[in-house]
Amino acid sequence: MTFTHPKAQALVQGHAMPTQNRDASVAAPVIHTAVPQGHGVVESRDFKIRARDVKVFYGEKQALFDVNLDIPAKSVTAFIGPSGCGKSTFLRCINRMNDTIPSARVQGSIEIDGADVNARSVDPVVLRSRVGMVFQKPNPFPKTIFENVAYGPKIHGLATRKDELEAIVESSLKKAGLWNEVADRLHQPGTGLSGGQQQRLVIARAIAVSPEVILMDEPCSALDPIATAKIEELIDELRSQFCIVIVTHSMAQAARVSQKTAFFHLGKLVESGPTEEMFTNPRDSRTQDYITGRFG
Amino acid sequence: MTDAAINAGAAPREQGPRPQLSAAEARLKKRYRSEMWFKAQGVAAIVVAMIFLVVLVGRIVAQGYTTFETHSISVPVYLNPDRIDRSALDGVNYDYIVAEAVMKKLNIQDDDLGTTSGKVMDLVSRDLGFQLLDQIKADPSVIGKTIEVTGPVKADADLYYKGEIKRSTAEEDRKLDNQQLAWLDQLEKDGTVKGGFNFGFFTKSDSTEPEQAGVLGAVVGSALMLVITALIAVPVGVLAAVYLEEFAPKNRWTDVIEVNINNLAAVPSIVYGLLGLALFINWLHVPRSSPLVGGLVLALMALPTVIIATRSALKAVPPSIREAALGVGASKAQTVFHHVLPLAMPGVMTGAILSLAHALGETAPLLMIGMVSFVPGVPEGFTGASTVLPVQVFIWENASERAFHERTAAAILVLLIFMIVMNAAAVILRRRFERRW
Numbered sequence: 001m002t003f004t005h006p007k008a009q010a011l012v013q014g015h016a017m018p019t020q021n022r023d024a025s026v027a028a029p030v031i032h033t034a035v036p037q038g039h040g041v042v043e044s045r046d047f048k049i050r051a052r053d054v055k056v057f058y059g060e061k062q063a064l065f066d067v068n069l070d071i072p073a074k075s076v077t078a079f080i081g082p083s084g085c086g087k088s089t090f091l092r093c094i095n096r097m098n099d100t101i102p103s104a105r106v107q108g109s110i111e112i113d114g115a116d117v118n119a120r121s122v123d124p125v126v127l128r129s130r131v132g133m134v135f136q137k138p139n140p141f142p143k144t145i146f147e148n149v150a151y152g153p154k155i156h157g158l159a160t161r162k163d164e165l166e167a168i169v170e171s172s173l174k175k176a177g178l179w180n181e182v183a184d185r186l187h188q189p190g191t192g193l194s195g196g197q198q199q200r201l202v203i204a205r206a207i208a209v210s211p212e213v214i215l216m217d218e219p220c221s222a223l224d225p226i227a228t229a230k231i232e233e234l235i236d237e238l239r240s241q242f243c244i245v246i247v248t249h250s251m252a253q254a255a256r257v258s259q260k261t262a263f264f265h266l267g268k269l270v271e272s273g274p275t276e277e278m279f280t281n282p283r284d285s286r287t288q289d290y291i292t293g294r295f296g
Numbered sequence: 297m298t299d300a301a302i303n304a305g306a307a308p309r310e311q312g313p314r315p316q317l318s319a320a321e322a323r324l325k326k327r328y329r330s331e332m333w334f335k336a337q338g339v340a341a342i343v344v345a346m347i348f349l350v351v352l353v354g355r356i357v358a359q360g361y362t363t364f365e366t367h368s369i370s371v372p373v374y375l376n377p378d379r380i381d382r383s384a385l386d387g388v389n390y391d392y393i394v395a396e397a398v399m400k401k402l403n404i405q406d407d408d409l410g411t412t413s414g415k416v417m418d419l420v421s422r423d424l425g426f427q428l429l430d431q432i433k434a435d436p437s438v439i440g441k442t443i444e445v446t447g448p449v450k451a452d453a454d455l456y457y458k459g460e461i462k463r464s465t466a467e468e469d470r471k472l473d474n475q476q477l478a479w480l481d482q483l484e485k486d487g488t489v490k491g492g493f494n495f496g497f498f499t500k501s502d503s504t505e506p507e508q509a510g511v512l513g514a515v516v517g518s519a520l521m522l523v524i525t526a527l528i529a530v531p532v533g534v535l536a537a538v539y540l541e542e543f544a545p546k547n548r549w550t551d552v553i554e555v556n557i558n559n560l561a562a563v564p565s566i567v568y569g570l571l572g573l574a575l576f577i578n579w580l581h582v583p584r585s586s587p588l589v590g591g592l593v594l595a596l597m598a599l600p601t602v603i604i605a606t607r608s609a610l611k612a613v614p615p616s617i618r619e620a621a622l623g624v625g626a627s628k629a630q631t632v633f634h635h636v637l638p639l640a641m642p643g644v645m646t647g648a649i650l651s652l653a654h655a656l657g658e659t660a661p662l663l664m665i666g667m668v669s670f671v672p673g674v675p676e677g678f679t680g681a682s683t684v685l686p687v688q689v690f691i692w693e694n695a696s697e698r699a700f701h702e703r704t705a706a707a708i709l710v711l712l713i714f715m716i717v718m719n720a721a722a723v724i725l726r727r728r729f730e731r732r733w
Contacts, residue, residue, distance in 0.1 A: 095623070097619070097622065097623070100618070100619075100622060102545065102546055125625050125626070125627045126625070127625075128622065128623060128624070128625040129624070129625035132623065132624065133619075133623035134623075135616060135619055135620070135623070137616055139614075139616035139617060139619065139620040140620070141617065141620060141621070141635060142617075142639065151621075151624060151626075151634075152624040152625060155624075155625065155626055155630055155634075156625060202620070205620075205624060206623070206624065208624075209624060209625060
C-alpha cells in the first residue's frame with residue numbers, strides 16, 4: 001500500500017496504522033463513488049473530513065482520546081459503539097456543536113476539505129451551514145412545514161425572492177422524499193406530522209441550506225421500523241450528493257446504510273474500515289465482541 | 297396411595313400461600329388507607345382556603361355593595377337676581393339658594409337664626425350649589441330664571457335611605473334628628489329624591505365629602521402608573537433574563553448577580569419606597585406623588601420577579617429547539633430571538649402580568665413617595681399629582697365619616713376587579729401565544 005499524502009505517511013509510524021490501512025482501502029471508491037480510481041492510491045480529495053488526534057474534554061473528564069479518522073466524500077460513514085463511547089461527541093466536533101457546551105474542550109484537528117474547522121478564522125455559524133445536522137429526536141420548529149424548511153435559506157440569504165424560496169423548499173422536500181405527503185399542507189404545523197415524517201422534514205431543513213456534509217445523530221432511534229426503513233432509503237439516495245456521517249446504535253442499520261464503519265469504545269476509536277470488512281472480518285477482538293453481541 | 301400422597305402434599309401448599317396473600321392484602325389496604333388519608337387532608341386544605349376566600353370577599357362585598365346605590369335629589373331652583381352678585385359670582389352662597397328651593401318643596405320657612413336652612417343644607421350635597429355656579433358661569437342669562445338641578449343627597453341622608461342610620465337609634469346618637477328624618481321621608485314620598493345606580497362613584501375623584509367621592513382619579517392614576525411600570529420592568533427584565541440565561545458565561549460574577557436578583561425579589565417593598573424617595577425624588581427631582589415616580593419605584597420592585605419568571609420560561613424551552621436552530625446555522629441571537637424567546641413568550645407574559653398585578657396592589661412603597669395625599673381630581677398626565685387605588689383605599693379607611701367605610705370596601709372591589717381583568721388578560725395572552733412542540 002502506498003501513501004502519497006504526507007500526513008498519511010507520518011501516520012504509518014504511529015499507533016493508528018491499521019486504521020489508516022483500512023481508510024486507504026475504503027478510500028479507493030471503486031464501489032461507492034462514481035469517480036473511478038485504481039490501485040488503492042489515496043488522494044486527499046477523496047476524503048471530505050480528516051480528523052487527527054482529536055481529544056475532547058468535558059471539564060476534567062476526557063471523553064475522546066486521540067481519534068484519527070478519515071471520512072470519505074459522497075458516501076455514508078457509520079459510527080457504532082456502546083452508549084457513552086464518544087461517537088456522538090466526535091460527531092458534534094465536526095460542526096462544532098460542542099461549542100455550545102461551556103465545559104467542553106476540543107483538541108486536535110478536524111479538517112473539512114483541508115481547512116481546520118477549529119481555526120479561529122472559521123465562523124461556527126458559517127460552518128454549520130456547510131455541515132448540517134439531524135438529531136436523535138425529530139426536532140422541527142413549532143412552525144409550519146414551509147417555514148421549517150425555509151428558515152435556513154432565509155437566514156443565510158440563499159433566496160431573495162419568494163418564488164426562489166418556494167423552489168428551494170420544494171426541491172428540499174422532494175430530496176427528503178416528503179413532498180408528495182405534504183405538498184397540500186405546507187402551511188400546517190410541522191409538529192403535526194408523524195415521527196418519521198418529522199425526521200424527514202428535519203432532513204429537508206438540513207438539505208435546504210445545501211450543505212456538503214450531513215451529520216446524523218441516531219436519526220432512527222425514536223422511529224418505528226417502517227419509518228426507519230424510509231429514512232434509510234433516503235440516506236442511501238442522498239449519499240450521491242452529500243458526505244453523510246451517521247451515529248447509530250443498530251449494527252444492522254450500520255451494515256445496511258454505510259460504506260464505511262468506525263467502531264468507538266470507551267472514548268477511543270478502536271477500528272475503522274469498509275463496512276463489509278468490519279462486519280465479516282474485524283481485526284480487533286473488541287470489535288468482534290461488540291458486533292457479535294457479547295457486550296454493548 | 298399416590299392420590300393420598302399427592303393430596304397430602306398439596307393440602308399444606310394450598311394453605312401455605314393464604315396467610316401470605318392476606319399479608320399482602322393487608323399491606324395493600326394500608327397503602328390505600330394512607331392514600332385516602334392524604335387525599336382527605338388535601339381536600340380539607342382546599343376547603344379551609346376556600347372558606348377564607350369566601351369570607352374575605354363576602355365581607356368586602358357585603359360592606360361595599362351599598363356604595364353602588366345612591367340617592368339623588370332634583371329641585372327647581374329660582375336664581376334670585378337680588379341674591380346673586382354678578383361681580384363676585386364665586387362669593388355667592390349657592391348652598392343657601394339650594395336649601396331655599398328644598399324648603400319651598402317641603403313647605404317650610406327658615407327661621408331668623410337660619411337653623412332650619414342649616415339643617416336642610418345638611419341633607420343636600422354641596423354638589424348642587426357647584427352646579428348652579430357652573431351653569432351661571434357658562435350662561436349668565438339664567439339669573440332670574442328657575443332651573444332644575446339634580447345631585448346627590450348628603451352621605452348621611454343617603455345612609456338613612458339605605459337603612460344604615462335607623463330611626464330606632466336614640467336621636468342624640470345619630471347624626472340626623474327626627475325632624476330631618478321626617479323631611480327626608482317627605483322628599484322621598486313626593487319623588488324629589490330618587491334612588492339609582494351610583495355613576496358618580498366611577499366618574500368622580502376623591503373628595504372630602506363622601507357623596508361626592510369617586511374612584512376615577514385613583515383608577516386613572518393606577519393605570520398611568522402601571523403603564524410606566526410595564527414600559528420599564530418588562531423590557532429591562534426580559535432583556536436582562538435573556539442575556540443571563542442565553543449569553544452570559546457561567547462564572548462567579550453571574551452567580552453573584554443571580555443570587556442578588558433572587559434576594560432583591562425578597563426585599564420588603566417599603567425599602568423600594570425609601571430607595572425611590574432618595575433616588576428619584578431627592579436626587580433626580582422627579583415630581584413627587586406623580587404616576588411617573590410611582591411607576592419607577594414599582595418597576596424597580598417588579599424587575600426581579602420579571603427576570604426570574606422569564607429565566608424559568610427560557611429554561612423550560614426544550615434544548616432540542618436550540619440545537620435545531622444552531623444546527624441549520626442560526627447565530628446565537630437568531631436562535632434566541634427567532635425560536636427560544638417566542639416559545640418562552642407565554643411564560644414571560646404570565647410572569648410579567650402577574651408581577652404587574654402585584655405592583656398594582658402595592659401600597660407601602662407609594663406611601664414613602666408622597667402618593668398618600670388628597671388629590672381631588674384626575675391626574676394630569678404622568679407628572680401630575682395622583683393617587684392610586686390601594687392608596688385611595690388606605691386614605692378612605694382612615695377617614696372618620698361613616699359613608700367612607702362603605703366606599704373603602706367598594707374601592708377594594710374595584711381594585712379586585714382591576715386585578716381579575718389583568719389576570720384574565722394573562723390567561724388569554726398565554727393561550728394565544730402557546731404553541732406545542
